[in-house]
Amino acid sequence: MSSLGFAAISIALAISIYVVIASIVAARRGYPELGSSSRNGMWAMAGLVTVASLALITAFLTHDFRISYVANYSSRDMSLAYTLAAFYAGNEGSLLFWTWLLSIFSVIVLRQNREKHRELMPYVTAILAFTQGFFLLLMVFISNPFETLPFTPTEGQGLNPLLENPGMITHPGPLLIGYLGFTIPFAFAMAALITRKLGDEWLRSVRIWTLIAWLSLTFGNIAGMQWAYVELGWGGYMAWDPVENASLMPWLTGTAFLHSVLVQKSRGMLKIWNMVLIILTFTLSIFGTFLTRSGVLSSVHTFGQSNLGPFFLGFIGLTLLGAFGLLFDRLSDLQSEDELDSFLSREAMFLLNNLFLVAATFAIFWGTVFPIVSEAVRGVKVSVSAPFFNNVVGPIFVGLIAIMGGCALIGWRQTTGRNLLRKLLFPSAAALALLVILLILRTGNWFAVLLFSLAGLVLLSIPSEWFREIRARHRAKKVNYWQAFSGLMGANKPRYGAYIIHLGLAILAIGVIGSSFFNTEKEATLDPGQEMTINQYTLRYEGIQSFETASRQVTSAPMSIFNGGELLGVLTPQKFVHRTHENPVTDVAIRSNLKEDLYIILAGWDGDTATFKVLVNPLVNWLWIGGIIMILGTVIAVLPERRRTATLPGEEKT
Amino acid sequence: MKLKTYALGLLAGLAVTFITATAAMADTPTVSSVGKKVICQCGCTLILTNCNHGECGPREEMNTIIANQISAGKSEGDIIGFFVDRYGPQVLASPSKSGFNLTAWVLPFAVLAGGGGILYYLIHSWVRRGQTAEASTAPEMAREREGYSQRLARDLEKFEQR
Structure with missing residues (x-):
């Protein structure tokens, strides 16, 4: 499987280079056969990357631990769902997953536009092939998912226990689809700039892809918050971790793009601004991928130290330089076709919402990279965590909510x-x-x-x-x-x-x-039978229980929950240690309704005495x-x- | 006229509420309130109150220090200052609001304000240019269109009020 997979990505890389060159030459010199050949090349790449992905999936399903990646991220006791999810749980596999989905999206785009945009499509093809080629290059030369070990271990390391949660299946995939989905509007935008076909045609073609990318990022972000809430066990859903920030930034600029594109469609305005937004959105999507792999910032989501950082930084730099250079060269072709009629118009409100969305993106970006800036400028390490983002980004979000209230009530042109x-x-x-x-x-x-x-x-x-x-x-x-x-x-x-x-x-x-x-929290150390109260709830600790499962050593501490003397039920917070990972994992117990969540964390224990951290989080649902x-x-x-x-x-x- | 008065009243109400709200924010240190402003030194990079490692020595030690210093009557600033002396500025969950760190706090709002200024200028010039072009190219047509626009607005209003 490893030879088949590696051969497939190596051939796909060679084809991607051919497709980039062939597409550009076909467009410049007008060779239709070469254009057709480059499109076939994209289909071949999609086929080869699919073969590679299926090879890796088969290796996971057959527990082929000779492949280092399979040994590092799976074990025989994992369920089928988590075994499949392990495909994108690590650095190498997620690069392959990214490339696989992009190759499939790319051929769908080619199929959709086979009779349309004859001038744009060769450049769209070249840009999509170039992006795929970059990821294939990383896999072939630096981060090979099919690298084999000199021996075959009898058992794998298994998935990080924190990732053994349904949220692991639901959130990384959509986030990756969101990131790579923005490659398609970016490719069309660049093709429009290159060919000077800067009307609305490219916007119409990318509408559905922009919405799909935005939908996936929305879903991925919310599912990620839900995963953090139930799995990381600190009582919240957004820690403003660098990787959480990285997934929020393209969502914000993508939201701005979705709004400002409407102004271009209806009034022929903001053409330059829309280009800027799609370039930023695509670059920020790659920035998220860079953050998880570079090791420049600490995060619970990072894949650990890898040497991919400089390559991603180079790709981002090249993208920014090329895209903004091209945009600058085409400024005269992007003149506005109309003027605004009034401050009280939907167009003006969309501009205002764009301002707040971009300012929020900048605030998050600045806060995320400030530790690096501080160390580079002053040689002083600083931390930038939740209090900063709550105080700086919070008020900007408040402004956005206020704008949202007025936006629907204001019509186009003038109110x-x-x-x-x-x-x-x-x-x-x-x-x-x-x-x-x-x-x-x-x-x-x-x-x-x-x-x-x-x-x-x-x-x-x-x-x-x-x-x-x-x-x-x-x-x-x-x-x-x-x-x-x-x-x-x-x-x-x-x-x-x-x-x-x-x-x-x-x-x-x-x-x-x-x-x-309005959240409340309380910490208490209790002996069996002792009670603690928080808000209207009384919690009685029933004693510690320890047991073993096939893969875990579990310690649980059931608590009976009372409200006004009435027993509501028993909640059982746990901590467990996975057979292959020494760090204990918190498994919180949550009683949830529309009004509030009662959230119990087993913080620690000594004999029968246990320490609990209990939170009442209102309105989480x-x-x-x-x-x-x-x-x-x-x-x-x-x-x-x-x-x-x-x-x-x-x-x-x- | 009634609507204008109502709008002004609404704005004044909101402004008074906002100012009062900001002024009402109190500062009484607790283990939790201080813990939310410092980073746990176990290497988890989480703020102290969020660190949930099973047996985390640094978290326990830091929590004990906070509790002891609150009992000793120290203010939040004193306790945080103690941690900065002990672990360096990286212990703070957010950069201090002084010196170079001030740029972290100020720059996002400067971007917002600067962007707002540019946006105001752009919209203002677009609106003015549109009006000038309309008036200079076809003043009669513009007047006629304005008349139609006003009539359309009136008719729509009547239609919706029916």
Whole structure:
């Protein structure tokens, strides 16, 4: 298997070099046969990388521990799901996974555009082949997933116990799809710059890919937060770890791109800015891959020290230099076709949201690299952790929520101040009422109360605008409200998908505010039978239990949970030591409902005496529900649009 | 007029709430509040309250120091200063707000403010250029279009209020 896999990636590398050269020559000299040959080359690369990936998967399934990567990341006692997930659990395998998916996406793009964009496609092909070639080069010469050991171990190391969680199956894959997905809009953007075909054609072609990449990153980020919450066992879901930051940055610039592209489509403006955003989004996607492999920053997610860092840095530098150089050369072709009509227009609001999204990206980037900057400039090591990001990025996110509240209410071109105020009347009055109620209830933190009412403003302003549009259709078409609603949804999925995404984001924000500002925590050392209280809960420690499974030495400490004397159930926090990893892993116990999570960590024990850290995290489920709603909204936005013959009020394109 | 008064009232209300909220933030040290501002020295790179290693000597030691110093009446600043003297500035969960480290705190907001300034200038010039072009090329057409725009806005408003 190792020879087959290595041969496949080596041949694929050679073909990628051929495809890059052949595509460019075919485009420049106009040789259609060569162009066709380069496209066939892409299919051959996809086939070869698929063979290599299947070879590695087979090696995992057959426990071929002679392959170093298989021995390092799997063992015979692992379930089928985790054995398959081990494919991308380490550095070498994740590079192969990245390349495999990109090769498949690339041939889908070629197939989709076989009769379209004849001038763009050779350059799109060259850029996609160049990116794949870079990853193949790393695997062939530096980080070979098929490297063999001089002997065959009888058993493998197994997966890091922290990764043996369903979140391990659900979050890295979508994150990688999100990262590599942005390669396609980037390739089209560069092809448009090279060929000077800078109209809307390339934007139309990349819309679906941008949304798929964004959807995957959204899902990956939320699933990653959920994994961190249940598996890392410190009571939170976002530690602002460098690798978490790296996955958030392309999501933010990708979000900005999704908004500003609408301005280019509807008004022919922001062409330069859109180019800048897609270059940044692609580069930040590679930056995330660089962070996990370079060892320049410490993180729970890194693959340990590797010598790939300089190669990634070189690739990022080359991309930035080439892309911005090309953009600079084509500035005169990217002139705006229109002017803005008013500050009170959706175009201006999208620009404002872009400003905040890019500022948030910069703040996260600056905070992430500041330890390196400080050491390079002053020779002093500093740490930049959650308190910095909460204080710097937090207020920028608050600004974004506020903009989101107004955005849906402001139309394209121009909205009169009077009209806007009239639309804002109900949602802002209700948000103000919420503010007053929360203040009267003395919920504690005034700033959090203000944030709740802002999120409330978004939650009310979008449905009120939606209802206004449904009512307009109901009156104009003389149909009932349900028919008006489904008619609108069917006629303009991107617009209403976006409404749902924003509602989801507001619900997610409520979860973040609740769990960040109102959480309670308590630590106690208890003997069996002793109790501790936190908020309305009483927890009785029932005694320590130790047992062994096939792969683990487990210590558990069941606690009976009471609320007002009523037994709610028994929660069992655990710690376990995996047979092949000496560090103990925390397995938290969580009792969860819409109001709050009771989160119990077994911090340590001495004989029968155990120490617990207990947290009450309010509204955490709102975060996950908001995330699911965002994903649902994106799926609706991605669905193909129904052909329309006429446009009614409320059906304008977003 | 009513709407304008309402909007001004709303803005004033929000401003007062925000200022009061900021002023209300209190500073009473606890093991948890100090622990959230320093990094555990076991090498996990997590803030002290988040370190969940089974048997973590540095975490226990740091927590004990914080508890003892709070009992001795030390302020949060004193306790954090003690850790900085002992472990160096890397123990802080975020850079200090002085000297070169100030750039970490200020630069993101400077980018936001600078970007905001550029954005204001761009939108302002686009809007003005659009109006000038419209007025100079076809003043009558522009007036006519303005008339239609106002009428459309009025009609839409009436339609929605029906």
